[in-house]
Amino acid sequence: MIDSSPLSSLPPGYRAAVVGASGAIGGAVAAVLEADPNCAEALLFQRGGPLRIDIGDEASVAAAAEAAGEIDLLFIATGALHVEVAGQADRRPPEKALSQLDPVALAASFQVNAIGPALVIKHFAPRLPRQRRAILAALSARVGSIGDNRLGGWHGYRAAKAALNQILRGAAIELKRRRPLAVVAAVHPGTVESGLSRPFRPEGVSVEGVFSPDESAAKLLDVLNGLTPEQSGGFWDYAGREIPW
């Protein structure tokens, strides 16, 4: 164990995979792992990279998991608020009202925020070791909390993240049987400067309470490092506070 490692709870020479390493938060997590002396290998999967993954294509997900081999940490950093719809140049913004619900945009949000990560979990979870600590985390969002929903709106994104949370909870229960030391977590990164949050931030103005991707990545990895197997299956924010489902 290397105490200075941000992931000192993982075994020396651990191997990690980041899915969505081209994203703002995924890229920042990848940079921390690459700089960590405790990390023997960080596999950075992205749509446009040499380690290619398209979470909308199960064959691509399966091939990526096959290439990864055994990993001690899986960090799923994919997702979208403004969703891509096949055949359309512009992304669809989140709904402000029920009247804007559209089945095509809803399906696209579920695809990228819930179904894609579910397939990543399906194919990568068997790659986690059985008899030592392992971490499986996915970027959810506080707005995916049903208990915390006081504003309404963003119906598709909220519902897709709630679905992701349920998948993660079920994964934690199933993994506990054969991988009792594994920790599964849904994590909220805070509001983070990225392409995803840009439409909701004033141009060129630094806003209090908005993290840089590096700040968010450091906080999230610190939270994950401290979670115990007994806490597996929870929903946590960047400060280690539990979020209601």
Ligand SMILES: NC(=O)c1ccc[n+]([C@@H]2O[C@H](COP(=O)([O-])OP(=O)(O)OC[C@H]3O[C@@H](n4cnc5c(N)ncnc54)[C@H](OP(=O)(O)O)[C@@H]3O)[C@@H](O)[C@H]2O)c1
């Ligand atoms: N930023 C925030 O304030 C905030 C707040 C709460 C939760 N989150 C969550 O954090 C996660 C990451 O957000 P971010 O701010 O880092 O956004 P981002 O910079 O837009 O990153 C999104 C990532 O998802 C990838 N992706 C999308 N569709 C994909 C597909 N079919 N196959 C593979 N990769 C795909 C993107 O890949 P490409 O580069 O190929 O498009 C990109 O790497 C999301 O799940 C988001 O919901 C963010």
